[in-house]
Amino acid sequence: MPVMNFRIQWPDGSEANCYSPSTVVSEFFTPGERYAVEDFLERSRKALHIGSERVREKYGFACSAAMDQLSKIEADAERFMDEPGAAVTVIELG
Template sequence: MPAMHYTIRWPDDSEATCYSPSLVIQDFFEPGHDYPLDDFLRRIREATTIASDRVRAKYGFACSMAADQLATLEARAADFAATPGAPVRMVAFETTSA
């Protein structure tokens, strides 16, 4: 199953490289595009759920790394909760093989 890493830029200009066990992230985001924080969280939750469900369908269990990644993103997003429209930029995708 192809996996991927993707890089995002938070509203404070810090960057994070993140993991998805599926390429589905590419269906929800475009590199170089900014997403308001609440929209970013909605999209990343949906995409991560789909990605984890794909792992469950193939291997019989959900992807714990996807769940951990989502928890990390949600915790970091809380730092910007006072400005819900703060932009999160999808910087790049990097496909890997799992």
């Protein structure tokens, strides 16, 4: 199963390297694009759940690393939920 990493920049300028067990994230994110925090969260949830399910289909169990990554994204995003216009930039997919 092809793994894909994606690098993001939070509204405060900090960066994070994120993991997906599948290339499905390329269907949800475009490098260089900015996404409102809420939109980024929704896209992350969809992409990482799909990736986890693809692992389940192939190996018989869900991908705990994808769910761990989603939990980290959700926790980090919480810091910016009350900031109007806060956006996450997808720096690269790879």
